[in-house]
Amino acid sequence: MAWKEVRSALPAGNYYYSGNEAAAEGAIAAGCRYYAGYPITPSSEIMEWIAVRFREVGGVFIQMEDEIASLSSVIGASWAGAKAMTATSGPGFSLMQEGIGYAAMTETPIVIVDIQRAGPATGQATRVGGGDIMQAKWGSQGDYPVIAISPWSVQEMYDQTINAFNLAERYRVPVILLAEQAVGHLRERMNVVEKIAIFNRRKEKGAAPFGAGDDGVPPMPAFGEGEKLLVTGSSHDDYGLRKVADPLVQARLTARLHNKIVNNREEIIQHEDYYAEDADVIVIAYGFTARSSLFAVEAMRREGKRVGMIRLKTIWPFADSLIRDVGSRAKKIFVPEMNRGQVAGEVMKYTCCDIIPYNQTDGEVIHPNTIMGELRRLL
Amino acid sequence: MAGDMEEYLRPGVRTPFCPGCADRILVRLILRAIAELKIDIDRMLFVSGIGCAAWIPSPHFNADTLHTLHGRAIAFATGAKLFNPELITMVVSGDGDLAAIGGNHLIHAARRNTDLTVICVNNMVYGMTGGQVSPATPMGIFTSTTVEGNRERPFDLCKLVAAAGAEYVARYSVSQPDTLVSSIKRGLETPGFSFIEVISPCHIQFGRRNRLDTAAETLRFFAGKCLMKDEAEGLSPEELRDKIITGEFSNGRNQAD
Incomplete structure (x- = not known):
């Protein structure tokens, strides 16, 4: 297994953080070293915190031209080997939907923090909402798997962001931290422990990057490793070769994408x-x-x-x-x-x-x- | 294909391109540039969007390929390149993909001068979806959505990208193969954003709606319109109407002033 224990990025102890700051720190602790984002209330503090902290921990931060570009570049970075994240709120989350479907189809580990505000549309940008629940699951076309987590405290903004990265890496799936403005802007005590467990994506030289592993989750190589990868959002075989009219390939792929999450739900679901x-x-x-x-x-x-x-x-x-x-x-x-x-x-x-x-x-x-x-x- | 370039092609892949498609020529010319520079293709990443041109690297090239969403190739490439600057990253996509739905990413990557080589395969039409008008379709041209001839002005993509700050900007046609290969090499060797617009005509969707019945006729039609930049100098706007000016429009000096 690819679990390992690492030292927390922050010194152990208590911190008085906002939920948004905690999510940024959770990402850094989990090993996130690529972040692309676009300003939007009430999530912008995550990007601003990352912009400062990545200079200290050696991550790549970029403010992109829109949310579509942010998520696209996050997916590109993930295939280059990064643990990568973006954060946004309703309108930006809407723009990201096509990319979420692409990440699910290409089995790209990514984390999206959605700090929900009052919708629909521009709604009330600074006020709280919780209306993105269904969008997180059904926002992009077709059936595809995602994992969505709902944190209730600043502590969980930290812990569950770490968990989100672990789940993304473990299952090669987009994970959405579906927080609400009230939690993102909440400020309370948060405890950092000395060591945390993190999961890094499994690698296996020469293995089919889209084949069924033991548990339906194939190993994931990165660009530049000589694997001559074919990554596509079109229907594809175990090696990523497009098969856009083969019913067997389409049926097998969509079933595996669904089952790799559903069959492991006991391990994923927390309450x-x-x-x-x-x-x-x-x-x-x-x-x-x-x-x-x-x-x-x-x-x-x-x-x-x-x-x-x-x-x-x-x-x-x-x-x-x-x-x-x-x-x-x-x-x-x-x-x-x-x-x-x-x-x-x-x-x-x-x-x-x-x-x-x-x-x-x-x-x-x-x-x-x-x-x-x-x-x-x-x- | 020349011996040393064969290894650059993915084994067992059948080309999806129509017989006579200019993109087939471009497959070869891009690989020739890479072979002449002696680049280890395993150090390269090819990113493409959606449309015929996006199939040039994926699945033909035996290298890392990322076939992305429509219009987003440059944004995907930005993430991969920034995280791993060792990847020699080339984007290959069409005029509709890069200049219409992806136009915002194009100008912003040029503004940032991100170290990418972008090959914009300009067939002046949406080929894969059946020949609709694109932002690069010349005025007067018949397409499936401009049945009385295109009334909108096309982008001058090279001017647009150069104005946005790209390091290297050039335009050549597949009918100028040697100059085009040199230009792709220049693009790959230039640190910063390189943009090469390649005139790569589509005789199926563009040609047959405009009285160009064969691939050869379509190629000849566009070849006849191409003028080198120095040939164009001194010509009146009237003489330049309908002409395609080829050459380098920014070559590393763009950032100096």
């Missing part, structure tokens, strides 16, 4: 349970909303109410078996979101339990009192 064992009403929450939800659930537990919470740390692939299990135990599932019910719809796919969405799209975070009020009505 946390809070008081969910004996709860009648379970809140399913993620990102910043999970902070408000936990506050509400704990307050109501003190009143003796049987409420609990499941926090989804991984959004894609979706925690289908977890939801099936929760749905068989709970009387009601409450899903508060800063969108019009994007995760609630997914929850409904996997359980027949009574599901109550709560949708707030006013550019504000959902207050714990709001959640408490809703839960009281459900009990």
Whole structure:
């Protein structure tokens, strides 16, 4: 395996960082040494932090002419051997969709941090939103795999950015850190440990770079290693040769791309349970909303109410078996979101339990009192 | 193909180009430039976009090739080159890919003077998709989307890229093979952004809609329009109408002043 333990880039200890700064530091700790970006609120601090820190750690930073170019150059750098990243927000994330599909098809490890703001369109650039959930999975044409993670704290902006790189390298897949403006601009204590585990892409001289490895993830060489690589977003065989009208090649490739993530979902999907064992009403929450939800659930537990919470740390692939299990135990599932019910719809796919969405799209975070009020009505 | 160039071709690959396609000539001329410079092709990275010209390096060239999204070849190449400056990076794509959908990346890479050699294969039409008008189609030309003749002015791509700050800018036709090979060599040897526009006519999508029935006729039609830069000097705008001026328009001195 290509796991190894490395020293953290920052000295161990506590830091008082914003979520955006933490994501930049997490990337550096994970070994990211190529960053291309384009200014956009509320994610720009990530790029500004990288611009300073890459001078110290020896990375390549470039501000590109738009988000399309940013992601394109990140993919190019990844094939040149880099751990590479970009960060953006809604409008830029929209422009990146074609490139995300290309990265998925060419099995290019890349990390995109999307600091979600209130949409649609330009929306409210400085206000919070959580409306990019479905776009992260379905934004580009065709079926393709991605992994999307929803951090809820500054600590997780750091830890989960490291995790995002590990997953990208491990599965050769685009990984999206689907954070919200409220977490990106949150400032709180973050702890850096002395050593972290990182995964570096597997290499195997002469091996088919698009063939099925043992677990569906082929090794990945880099340009300049004499492998005479053929990389293309068109349908291709195990060696990257275009086969644009062969039904068998197309069927095998699209199935493997899907299965390499779905068959490994136990290893990928993370979640946390809070008081969910004996709860009648379970809140399913993620990102910043999970902070408000936990506050509400704990307050109501003190009143003796049987409420609990499941926090989804991984959004894609979706925690289908977890939801099936929760749905068989709970009387009601409450899903508060800063969108019009994007995760609630997914929850409904996997359980027949009574599901109550709560949708707030006013550019504000959902207050714990709001959640408490809703839960009281459900009990 | 000459003996020492055969190893530059990927074994077992059948060319997708139509019989008589000028891009076939260009396959050979690019490889000739690389062979004459004695570049180890394993040190090279070829990046292309979408369209007929993008197939020149991929899959023909037996080297690292990155066949990217439509219009984005230069942006992909920028990432690879900046992260590994040892890669001798060449972009090969068409006029629609580089100048229409990818026009923004083209001028910004020229402005940054990124160390890339860009071969813009200009057939003045969208060949692969059926012969639609491109930003390089001359006025009056019939295409599948300009049925009464093109009424829009084309880009002078060399002027555009030179003005944006490119180190080396040239235009030649496949009908000027030796000068073109020298120019590609100059481009590869020039540190900074090199842009070579190659007139590479398409007799299928361009020719047959404009009363040029064969590949040879189409080639001759364009060859007849090409003037070397010094031949063009002193000619009136009237005499230069419809002419294609070939030569070097910026050769390393662009940045000096």
